[in-house]
Amino acid sequence: xxxxxxxxxxxxxxxxxxxxxxxxxxxxxxxxxxxxDFYSEEEILHYSNSNAIKKMQxxxxxxxxxxxxxxxxxxxxxxxxxxxxxxxxxxxxGFKVKGIEIMPGFVELAKQKTLDVQQGDFTKKLPFxxxxxxxxxxxxxxxxxxxQKNETQIKKLAGLIACEFSRILKENGKACIQFxxxxxxxxxxxxxxxxxxxxxxxxxLNPQNARKRKIFLLxxxxxxxx
Ligand SMILES: C[S@@+](CC[C@H](N)C(=O)[O-])C[C@H]1O[C@@H](n2cnc3c(N)ncnc32)[C@H](O)[C@@H]1O
Numbered sequence: 409x410x411x412x413x414x415x416x417x418x419x420x421x422x423x424x425x426x427x428x429x430x431x432x433x434x435x436x437x438x439x440x441x442x443x444x445d446f447y448s449e450e451e452i453l454h455y456s457n458s459n460a461i462k463k464m465q466x467x468x469x470x471x472x473x474x475x476x477x478x479x480x481x482x483x484x485x486x487x488x489x490x491x492x493x494x495x496x497x498x499x500x501x502g503f504k505v506k507g508i509e510i511m512p513g514f515v516e517l518a519k520q521k522t523l524d525v526q527q528g529d530f531t532k533k534l535p536f537x538x539x540x541x542x543x544x545x546x547x548x549x550x551x552x553x554x555x556q557k558n559e560t561q562i563k564k565l566a567g568l569i570a571c572e573f574s575r576i577l578k579e580n581g582k583a584c585i586q587f588x589x590x591x592x593x594x595x596x597x598x599x600x601x602x603x604x605x606x607x608x609x610x611x612x613l614n615p616q617n618a619r620k621r622k623i624f625l626l627x628x629x630x631x632x633x634x
Contacts, residue, residue: 437555452513456491465493472584482542487530488549492518536576544583551588566601574605583627
């Protein structure tokens, strides 16, 4: 495994992206404007019944938890939680966890697993109190918010999302976001938006391999120790 980390916004170097492939173009976020345009009832069931997807979501969730270096008894919010693959990992590790998900069909399936999940949109005002969570986690969901937007729109939206994330996080809170930006330019615009409210550390797993590349943003309300 290769990890590259940078805590300097705007410094994600070009070579990380030199092999940008058509892999991203195949992703639904590139073909559909909204999650609701893609996640039909059938697609929700296909996603929820796929063992390969479950395993990948569990693996990414464990990697995000490792980056957060979280304390036991912490309170997590899982944003874009789908049917709760990631939420369940957190719950099984003994964390208190809530989930928020835009698609009612996924919310229903998560509730059937007795997970504490509610319907909501993470690009809007979040239905939670100030300083409620120790950690936020979001696995493979955030790219939906930024597809098909220009740089100015991306920075503005990332700023608004960061503002809400910061509001619901405790003073020493952190967020870990794994997602699939479609270009280096888009990634840097998102980081720019987030730096209004957070110190940002970027971790890239398999930076040279477009298919296997995984990007995690670690957001902290307090400066990272050097
Ligand atoms: C890959 S899926 C689910 C990933 C989840 N970590 C899991 O364990 O299955 C990404 C999810 O993000 C949700 N999503 C996309 N945009 C959203 C938004 N603005 N607010 C809430 N959920 C959103 C989608 O509906 C979808 O269920």
